[in-house]
Amino acid sequence: MPATDFAIPEKYKYQNGFGSYHESEAVEGALPLGQNSPQKPAYGLYTEKLSGTSFTAPRYENQQSWLYRILPAASHSPFKPRESDTYNTNPDAVKLQQIPNQLRWDPFDLDASVDWVHGLHLVAGAGDPTIKQGIGIFIFAAGKSMDQESAFYSADGTFLIVLQHGVLDILTEFGPLLIRPDEICVIPRGVRYRVLLPHGPVRGYVLELYQGHFALPDLGPIGSSCLANPRDFQAPCASFEEDHSGSTQYTILSKFAGRLFAASQTHTPFDVVAWHGLYYPYKYDLGRFCTIGSISYDHPDPSIFTVLSAPSDHPGTAVADFVIFPPRWLVQEATFRPPWYHRNTMSEFMGLIHGQYDAKTGGGFQPAGASLHNVMSAHGPDMSTFEKASSAELKPMKIGEGGMAFMFESSLMVGVTEWGLNKCRKVQKDYNAESWEPLKVHFKRPEKKGETVKKMEKDGRPDLGTWVGES
Ligand SMILES: O=C(O)Cc1cc(O)ccc1O
Numbered sequence: 001m002p003a004t005d006f007a008i009p010e011k012y013k014y015q016n017g018f019g020s021y022h023e024s025e026a027v028e029g030a031l032p033l034g035q036n037s038p039q040k041p042a043y044g045l046y047t048e049k050l051s052g053t054s055f056t057a058p059r060y061e062n063q064q065s066w067l068y069r070i071l072p073a074a075s076h077s078p079f080k081p082r083e084s085d086t087y088n089t090n091p092d093a094v095k096l097q098q099i100p101n102q103l104r105w106d107p108f109d110l111d112a113s114v115d116w117v118h119g120l121h122l123v124a125g126a127g128d129p130t131i132k133q134g135i136g137i138f139i140f141a142a143g144k145s146m147d148q149e150s151a152f153y154s155a156d157g158t159f160l161i162v163l164q165h166g167v168l169d170i171l172t173e174f175g176p177l178l179i180r181p182d183e184i185c186v187i188p189r190g191v192r193y194r195v196l197l198p199h200g201p202v203r204g205y206v207l208e209l210y211q212g213h214f215a216l217p218d219l220g221p222i223g224s225s226c227l228a229n230p231r232d233f234q235a236p237c238a239s240f241e242e243d244h245s246g247s248t249q250y251t252i253l254s255k256f257a258g259r260l261f262a263a264s265q266t267h268t269p270f271d272v273v274a275w276h277g278l279y280y281p282y283k284y285d286l287g288r289f290c291t292i293g294s295i296s297y298d299h300p301d302p303s304i305f306t307v308l309s310a311p312s313d314h315p316g317t318a319v320a321d322f323v324i325f326p327p328r329w330l331v332q333e334a335t336f337r338p339p340w341y342h343r344n345t346m347s348e349f350m351g352l353i354h355g356q357y358d359a360k361t362g363g364g365f366q367p368a369g370a371s372l373h374n375v376m377s378a379h380g381p382d383m384s385t386f387e388k389a390s391s392a393e394l395k396p397m398k399i400g401e402g403g404m405a406f407m408f409e410s411s412l413m414v415g416v417t418e419w420g421l422n423k424c425r426k427v428q429k430d431y432n433a434e435s436w437e438p439l440k441v442h443f444k445r446p447e448k449k450g451e452t453v454k455k456m457e458k459d460g461r462p463d464l465g466t467w468v469g470e471s
């Protein structure tokens with residue numbers, strides 16, 4: 001079901017549609033008619049273009065927006081490095097360690113003392129934002145709103161924000177977005193925003209995409225609808241502040257190659273009166289996901305639960321997929337229903353928003369925690385899940401009620417930062433010992449050659465009618 005609803009203030013109005021060309025004006029007539037860059041834009045506004053792709057990107061992937069604002073974003077003092085000793089997510093500095101161990105983290109702590117910008121901790125990553133390749137995986141925990149007179153942007157990549165706890169009131173240049181429990185938000189590279197926390201501390205996960213853009217996955221034989229439907233993605237409507245008196249100092253914080261820089265200006269950065277284009281922030285309620293699954297037998301690949309995919313240049317191989325495991329019915333016959341044991345050429349970073357995850361019933365994978373199963377690192381259900389599922393009566397069964405797990409699945413080998421491995425103090429020492437080392441041997445040779453195997457083949461089959469060769 002959709003995210004918990006509570007009264008949403010009037011100021012949050014949205015336009016619906018994924019990848020749609022949107023336009024919005026907070027003052028009637030602010031959008032120019034029939035052209036993008038008039039000599040004299042309406043009401044004395046400035047015209048500014050925000051490019052999410054190269055100008056010459058093919059039309060099907062080209063993403064640009066036109067902003068009509070009181071002063072252009074360029075009107076600020078030079079940037080200066082800030083907190084350079086403490087704030088550094090640059091791959092050179094974070095000592096990424098690529099290790100084959102399966103890793104699991106206890107829930108990350110809330111931290112009431114910091115704001116959005118300072119509550120971001122890089123846990124794992126691959127590649128390098130300076131060559132626009134790879135991803136960063138962050139945990140965020142914040143308890144303070146950002147300064148009213150500040151805005152933040154990342155030049156490094158697009159943020160996919162997975163909220164685990166609290167509410168985010170995000171004022172973007174394109175208008176406000178209210179992110180509630182079970183909702184995600186995508187803030188494209190360069191978009192300036194301020195995060196306020198109207199309901200106290202927040203916590204969650206961020207996937208920063210250094211290359212490309214998120215897209216809806218192809219649906220193949222599923223057809224033209226289901227999974228995340230385009231209509232359910234919501235973009236903000238233009239809304240602006242008017243403080244250009246020169247008496248207030250505003251700070252623009254830039255995450256640039258993993259480091260923090262600050263510039264100042266004496267006018268609000270949130271002064272976009274109208275905009276149109278294909279490059280904008282948006283949100284999505286995970287409760288609206290239309291989940292597809294097996295209605296006969298076997299456990300399909302988790303790619304059927306892909307919400308958003310950031311494709312690489314190789315079709316079908318994602319830089320990163322954002323996959324969820326929502327509550328759903330399991331009805332498969334004669335099937336071991338949890339995920340199979342597996343080793344994957346893709347890396348799998350998982351988190352839990354709330355509830356329980358069906359592959360790990362041993363209690364170690366908790367909301368606000370995480371796990372990482374890197375390239376080819378073997379994993380699967382823990383011992384208790386295996387024992388229960390392999391002897392369970394296979395009635396139709398609703399699983400994950402009240403739960404929402406997710407996965408950032410990447411074709412890249414992910415390295416873990418010093419913070420993620422040690423400083424956060426959340427890595428579980430006994431993940432293997434609790435999960436897979438206790439797995440029992442169930443193997444039994446057939447007593448009489450041929451006979452038992454034949455019997456098992458028959459008993460183990462799904463009840464799907466007569467099989468070829470069966471009398
Ligand atoms: O490892 C995991 O728990 C994630 C996962 C789930 C699933 O249903 C199939 C494969 C897979 O990697």
Ligand SMILES: [Fe+2]
Binds near residue numbers: 342344373
């Ligand atoms: Fe997996």
